[in-house]
Amino acid sequence: MRRTAVATLDEGAAAGRVARWHRALLVLAGLGGLLCLAALFGQSNRTRLAFAYLWGYAFVWTVVLGCLFFVALQHLTRSVWSVGIRRLAEAFCAPAGWLAVGFVPLAMLALRPGEVPLFPWADARYVAGDHLLEAKHAYLNVPFFLVRAALFFGAWAAFARFYVHRSLAMDRDADGRRALALRKWSAPFMLVFAATVTFAGVDWLMSLSPRWFSTIFGVYVFAGMVPASLAVLTLVTLALRRLDLLERDLVTDDHLYSLGALLFAFTCFWAYIAFSQYMLIWYANVPEESFYIFQRVTGRWAGVSVALALMRFAVPFLLLLSRSAKTNPRRLVIVSVLILVGQLLDLYWLVFPELHHEGPALGWQELGPPLLLTAVLGMLVLRFGRRHPLTALGDPLVSEARHFHL
Amino acid sequence: MAELPTCTASARPEEADAGKRVVESEAPSRTLGAIGLYDDVNTLLAAAARIRKAGVRKWDCHTPYPVHGLDRAMGLADSRIPYVTLGFGFLGLLVAIALTGGLSVFQYPIRIGGKPLFSWPAFVPIYFELFVLFAALATMASVVFFCRLGRWHSPLHDSGVMAAITRDRFAIVLYDHEEGHSQEELRRLLAETGCRDIRPLIEFVESEEHA
Numbered sequence: 001m002r003r004t005a006v007a008t009l010d011e012g013a014a015a016g017r018v019a020r021w022h023r024a025l026l027v028l029a030g031l032g033g034l035l036c037l038a039a040l041f042g043q044s045n046r047t048r049l050a051f052a053y054l055w056g057y058a059f060v061w062t063v064v065l066g067c068l069f070f071v072a073l074q075h076l077t078r079s080v081w082s083v084g085i086r087r088l089a090e091a092f093c094a095p096a097g098w099l100a101v102g103f104v105p106l107a108m109l110a111l112r113p114g115e116v117p118l119f120p121w122a123d124a125r126y127v128a129g130d131h132l133l134e135a136k137h138a139y140l141n142v143p144f145f146l147v148r149a150a151l152f153f154g155a156w157a158a159f160a161r162f163y164v165h166r167s168l169a170m171d172r173d174a175d176g177r178r179a180l181a182l183r184k185w186s187a188p189f190m191l192v193f194a195a196t197v198t199f200a201g202v203d204w205l206m207s208l209s210p211r212w213f214s215t216i217f218g219v220y221v222f223a224g225m226v227p228a229s230l231a232v233l234t235l236v237t238l239a240l241r242r243l244d245l246l247e248r249d250l251v252t253d254d255h256l257y258s259l260g261a262l263l264f265a266f267t268c269f270w271a272y273i274a275f276s277q278y279m280l281i282w283y284a285n286v287p288e289e290s291f292y293i294f295q296r297v298t299g300r301w302a303g304v305s306v307a308l309a310l311m312r313f314a315v316p317f318l319l320l321l322s323r324s325a326k327t328n329p330r331r332l333v334i335v336s337v338l339i340l341v342g343q344l345l346d347l348y349w350l351v352f353p354e355l356h357h358e359g360p361a362l363g364w365q366e367l368g369p370p371l372l373l374t375a376v377l378g379m380l381v382l383r384f385g386r387r388h389p390l391t392a393l394g395d396p397l398v399s400e401a402r403h404f405h406l
Numbered sequence: 407m408a409e410l411p412t413c414t415a416s417a418r419p420e421e422a423d424a425g426k427r428v429v430e431s432e433a434p435s436r437t438l439g440a441i442g443l444y445d446d447v448n449t450l451l452a453a454a455a456r457i458r459k460a461g462v463r464k465w466d467c468h469t470p471y472p473v474h475g476l477d478r479a480m481g482l483a484d485s486r487i488p489y490v491t492l493g494f495g496f497l498g499l500l501v502a503i504a505l506t507g508g509l510s511v512f513q514y515p516i517r518i519g520g521k522p523l524f525s526w527p528a529f530v531p532i533y534f535e536l537f538v539l540f541a542a543l544a545t546m547a548s549v550v551f552f553c554r555l556g557r558w559h560s561p562l563h564d565s566g567v568m569a570a571i572t573r574d575r576f577a578i579v580l581y582d583h584e585e586g587h588s589q590e591e592l593r594r595l596l597a598e599t600g601c602r603d604i605r606p607l608i609e610f611v612e613s614e615e616h617a
Binding site: 279283324405 | 474484488492527528
């Protein structure tokens with residue numbers, strides 16, 4: 001008799017542990033919420049809070065969207081190795097609709113630009129007389145910004161719902177034709193995903209410095225997003241495998257190797273894109289482009305740039321280089337944590353130089369939003385895991401996945 | 407992997423011919439070991455695991471296509487070729503640094519765009535390319551070297567099994583003859599693994615008279 005996966009998080013032997021996770025997330029969310037509330041008092045605190053909210057929101061956004069990309073990629077390529085862990089990625093896609101709720105404070109900041117200079121282009125007084133900003137006004141204006149955001153959220157929520165619901169429906173009826181529809185729609189999804197992530201990255205992260213130009217910025221956001229979500233997936237997979245909540249034949253060392261190899265590949269991809277952006281701007285040395293990089297590689301921000309290169313590329317690259325490292329759980333956990341902290345640092349590097357011009361600063365005012373939003377995402381994912389099976393056993397590729405060998 | 411069809415050796419006239427040709431051959435030969443031919447992958451995998459436990463040191467498997475899990479069944483250690491790849495990659499990196507640095511600092515010291523003579527970020531693409539080029543060529547060469555490719559001849563030809571193992575049969579070849587195992591011992595070992603078609607591994611020798 002084959003050992004099958006337990007149905008949901010609550011039905012496993014680890015139900016007590018899951019309840020503890022939930023309590024821990026609740027405490028973190030509460031702590032983050034209190035810090036956010038406290039930071040609402042005082043103009044300086046409020047400004048720092050606004051930038052920190054964008055920071056935390058971008059982190060959660062990249063993890064969710066990266067998982068959505070992962071699910072679509074697996075369908076599109078008809079991947080066999082990932083069938084046993086695809087549900088875990090789906091659990092992170094399921095809350096995609098909540099991203100719109102989380103965006104409300106940012107929309108309010110764009111609508112009331114006088115209070116906090118988060119999106120400086122939203123302020124007519126700031127734009128007036130500046131030729132570059134007046135020229136960019138056709139794109140960078142508040143109504144269009146909000147319409148675009150609504151389109152992004154609509155597309156993401158619709159696709160997330162499509163992938164998650166069809167996959168759950170396959171659990172019940174094992175109808176393999178659903179997998180064909182999922183694969184077919186993954187191709188148009190990739191086009192929608194590429195466009196929405198590019199424009200969302202430009203709108204939410206690049207527009208903080210509205211005079212800047214970089215045509216590679218959308219890819220840069222994508223290149224940071226995918227390793228971050230793969231790192232989250234790796235951590236969740238290893239944790240659940242350790243608790244024996246995943247079917248052993250579906251998550252063997254060969255499956256784990258594939259995940260590790262993908263993580264390794266996207267670590268290199270990030271370095272490739274990040275360096276491409278840096279080198280072209282450094283080489284051409286055009287003032288409209290180079291001020292952004294100059295701000296970040298000189299003075300006290302230089303240390304953050306170096307740390308970024310080490311944490312997101314050099315160290316993970318060396319740690320994951322050998323074949324055995326990609327199946328070594330300890331090594332994978334270290335690399336995943338490093339990459340996740342690296343993603344937080346990357347977004348910090350994008351957002352905060354626009355506020356703390358002289359150098360990086362991290363106080364309690366900055367910690368509230370990342371804590372709150374990450375904990376809320378964790379709770380939403382946990383809720384999904386307690387309600388739905390942890391493995392997509394209705395997928396037509398499951399038996400093939402049990403015999404997956406490198 | 408459990409439902410692969412099994413067919414017997416006797417159903418193949420061309421195979422019998424190949425065996426006969428060897429037997430009828432007049433050429434003088436010497437015996438190097440024993441060949442066990444298997445008809446399906448599962449028997450081969452089980453047999454490989456047994457041979458490994460029996461402690462035979464010089465042996466190999468020959469299959470018409472890559473068999474998943476065979477390296478594990480044989481207990482093969484991880485390949486050391488990646489170290490060659492990495493080493494030559496770093497050699498390529500050093501060559502690239504020397505090439506670009508030497509040219510732009512010593513041979514043609516031209517200041518461009520107000521940048522230092524040794525502007526390494528501009529050369530990173532070259533570092534990368536030469537790293538990859540050296541690593542790839544060295545990997546290719548070391549695979550050829552360690553697999554001893556480029557030989558025109560193998561005892562498997564003389565033994566008359568090459569057609570079978572490049573088409574539809576799987577072989578375990580024991581070369582342990584010189585290390586104290588007799589032909590009978592090797593044959594008994596193969597028979598214990600369930601092999602029904604055991605042949606001697608022979609190599610034709612050019613005798614003085616022929617030369």
